[in-house]
Amino acid sequence: MNSETIHTLAVLVENRPGVLARISGLLSRRAFNIESIAAGPTEEPDVTRITLVVRGNEDTLGQVTSQLGKLVDVIKIADMTSGNCVHRELALIKVAAPEERRRSIIDIVEIFRAKIVDVHKEALVIEMSGEETKIDALLDILKDYGIIELARTGRITLGRGPVPAKAST
Amino acid sequence: MSAVPEVNVRSGVEERDPATVCQEVPNPSTRMTGAQMVIEALKAEGVEVVFGYPGGAVLPLYDALYDSGLRHILTRHEAGAAHAADGYARATGRVGVCIATSGPGATNLVTGIANAYMDSVPVVAFTGQVALPLLGRDSFQEVDITGITLPITKHNFIVKDLQRLPRTIKEAFYIARTGRPGPVLIDIPKDITQTEGYYRYPKEVSLRGYRPIFEGSIEAVEQAAEEIVRARRPVLFIGGGVTISNTWNSIREIVELTGIPVVSSLMGLGNFPGDDPLFLGMVGMHGTYAANMAVSECDLLLGIGVRFDDRVTGKIDEFAPNAKIIHFDIDPAEIGKNVRVDVPVVGDLRWSLSALLECLKDDDFVACDHRRGRGRLDEWQETVTRWKTERPLTYRQSDPDAECSIKPQYVIEEIYRVTDGNAVVVTDVGQHQMWAAQYYTHKRPRSFITSGGLGTMGYGLPAAIGAQVGRPGEVVFLVSGDGSLLMNCQELVTASEQRLPVKIAVFNNMYLGMVRQWQEFFFGKRYSHSCLNGSADYVKLAEALGCNGLRVTKARDVRAGLERAMSLNGPVVIDFRICPEENVLPMVPAGGSLAKMMGCFPEG
Structure with missing residues (x-):
């Protein structure tokens, strides 16, 4: 359970100036290892979707998710790690x-x-x-x-x- | 939450979806400038006092403030404004507000904002910004303050559309005071405050990305109660979350029901009576022997509104090594952040502690005969009491007539006596802070105000000003050091101008005492730049800045000096010449195990 693996998170955020800086700043200052980060518009004009690929164990993933969840501009975080994606x-x-x-x-x-x-x-x-x-x-x-x-x-x-x-x- | 008075004409559409309440039909009677909107919004939030410092980009806001009826306290540095807003918020439980101009005004708030962030203090900071057409062009006094404060605010805003200004202020106050509180900054370009528009203050906030948790899983609470029933050596570890959620009465009730001994973090002091036999004191680096041993030996640790800071835990692997850990907190990100947690209880303490109390009052639980003084915990209570009585906090008294060797611990005890233990004690950061934590018997919540997480020297004086403004009828006693006081001593002028009767004890050892202590223990007594031999004359400093100044050099005169200070109106600085090389003990070296303390008397 505590071995390092790759996790994929879909993070839906408010489409506002600076929102990507909030996300990337949080990840870097909390020293989370990010494999990739991709952002773009969605079916809703005021929502941006950020796909994060994070390397770490379950504890790290839990911390990434709950720290991101505290950002006011983050609307939803979905774990897309399972095979059904x-x-x-x-x-x-x-x-x-x-x-x-x-x-x-x-x-x-x-x-x-x-x-x-x-x-x-x-x-x-x-x-x-x-x-x-x-x-x-x-x-x-x-x-x-x-x-x-x-x-x-x-x-x-x-x-x-x-x-x-x-x-x- | 404070009441939000109606400030404008009802248009009969209040019951609309909260997300759209801001797009009200404009009413001609509510046309005003952005600056006036800020004032109206502050009044709508129930704000009575703001701390600030004017400058170019906030001139329109200060013009609106001029005849607004809002009390504004002019600090003498923006850092003072931020810390005063923080001290006010901690002392009252309300949102503290500060204002600064753009550029250097805004950056001078930064330490205060970071300080409030670390200790989860609700503060709303307003900063002026250069006008929109000048933004991003390195204009005069332009700085990207939202960028700078990104990691140290709960949230921040720059308002680029006047229409959004009232809603933004509403959201800022809501975010600052709900959930786990924290500072929120609103950056307002000058032209936004000068432009006129229609004002309507929303009644509701709807932020789809921000829904503070109130209730969590009741199963988790029940599991916690079951663990309490099973435990033989439980400890209740309380922190600042108890203060924030005003749940100190629940803590007392839990202890009445269960007889579990209590330890506290620095931030939790005052939430449980310091003179209760079951209170073991502060835990951590300068914690008591009894508290650190209780945590090290317990089989169940109930962390309540704490964040397991490294100054508390010492070496993580040896922290509460034999215990199951139950963690009550409103912030899910705190669970498992620093220590492994066996039972997380996520939710507002107002909910989780009430739910726990209900479980504990249940017949099955009462049948366990767990109550104070007659329960299964007798043996454990005897053990912790023995630790407490055999190894109390203690120091060796000095010769009452010796010059400049007053024991700082004695001064704290005397402050306790002359204030009947009822002062709002505010501290700066360093040795004096730890002595104030250890030797003042803290009995009331919101009455020990100290910079916990950030450890900000210079916090104390402005925070004491904020506390005195918030609690005008009470004795506010600042315990500071000769290092810390000078970091914001300009605020003595603020205290005298506002006639705030703050009592300021300067623990003058002509050293940066805590730095010196670490150099003594860990750097071979090489006192590199920690010696303050060219020390200021604090009596003259006080007098020059409009305060009373007293000096006490002998232990024999401490009581009289304090009584004299209490009898004077207005702010008083008392220069206590304390023993220069006194150390804060006991001490767990950084990263060490809590069970291995240095300097526990009577072992020495």
Whole structure:
């Protein structure tokens, strides 16, 4: 129970200036280890959804949840760690692609069901969405070709089935 | 919660959804400037006094204050305003209010806000800000005070829309005083206070992200009661939460029913009579032998409104090693934060302690014959009483005629005698603070006002001013040191100007005493920069700033000096020349086990 694992939290917050600073400031000053943090608008214009991936044991998770819960701008915290959720991350990867190696990169992209979104005579930009492990696997293969630049969004998560996080218990 | 008087014309739509109450139909009769709205809102919140210091960005607010009828106390530094609001809040249980201008005015509040945050004190701080068009441009006296105070406020606001101003103030007071209280800051750009708009103060607050817990799980309370029945060596550990929730009577009732001995944190002192045989004293670094031993030997520890600070627990692994821990607190984030908890009882103490009392009055429980003096706890009570009588707090009295070697503990005991134990004791931070905690027998709640969590030197004088303003008919006695007093001594002017009869005992040992003590014990007596040899003349300082000044250099004269101070009107500073190298004992070195105390008499 007290071993360190990865936890995913969906945090619904008031869409107000500075709200992300409140969240990230609290996490850093309480020395919680954050793997990723992703924020964006939701189906409700005044609510922002922040997906946090936290590394720690059950006690740490309890502290993160209850400390975040004290923030006035935090409306709801849902634990999305269970298997009954869809996790996705988006990555944009700029990889060196001189003509003689371009074909083999395209093959790899197809195998991974990724997409090429920009072509240049020296490079390709690949868009890949999926679970982090799948993105990691693609990156592992592409690194031999030379990754020039990489941008990842961090994990976002929805529960399966009809019930939204805001209605979960 | 204070009554909220109606301040404007009823429009007949009060019963609407609380979330929309602010979008009322504007009534022409309530058109006013933002500054006037602040004044009206303060009155609506029942505020009678504010502490502050004017400046450029709050000029419109001070203009509105001028003929508002609100009492404003001009401190001589914004730090004084923040601490005075804090002291007022602790002494009265009401929300303290302070005002400062933008930039340096706002940053000068920061220590006071952090101090209130650490001790969960309800304070609302208003700061002026540069006008909206100048914001974010490093304008004159601009500082991002909401950014700066993010980690030290319960919540903060910057008001960029006049329409939102009344609602924001309503929310600020609500957040400050409900749940686990704390400071809230409202930053108001100058043009917002100058612009006119329609004012309507909302009756209700609806914050979907803030719903303070009142009632928790009744099963948890029942489990706590069962543990009490089972326990053979239980201890009740009370803290500042008891003060905040006004539940000291419940604590007394629980002890009457169960006969469980009581220990207290620094913040909990006064919530249980210090002269009760079952009171063992303060626990922790400078706790009593009996309290620390009771916690170390107990089989059940009931923490009530405490947060298991490191100054209380010492080495966590050896804290209450044989005990189940039950933790009563309103803040779920406190459960398990510092110590493992076996039974968490989350909820307002007003609810949880009443529920516990009901369980304890149940027939099954009474059948356990658990009451004071005739129960199964007899053996445990005898043990703790023996610890208490065999190793009391004690010190060696000095020669009554020796110069500058008055025992500080004796001064505290004499203050107790001349005030009949009824003073509101306020302290600064350091050795004198611990002596005041140890040697004044605290018997009344809200009557020991001290900076617990932050340990803020300079807190005492302004806090004493706030306490005296809040409790004008009572004796307010500040116990300070020659180090601490100078950190906010400008407030002597405030005390004299307001004719506040605060009694100020300066424990003058010409050292930063607690620093010196640590240097003696842990740094080979290398007294690096803790010596205050170029010490000020506190009598002249008092007189220069409009107060009475007295000096007492011999133990023989302590009583007369105090009696003289009590007889004088207005603020009095008494310069007590105490024994320079006296230490606060017993002491558990930082990170040590509570059971291993240094300096327990009579062992020495």
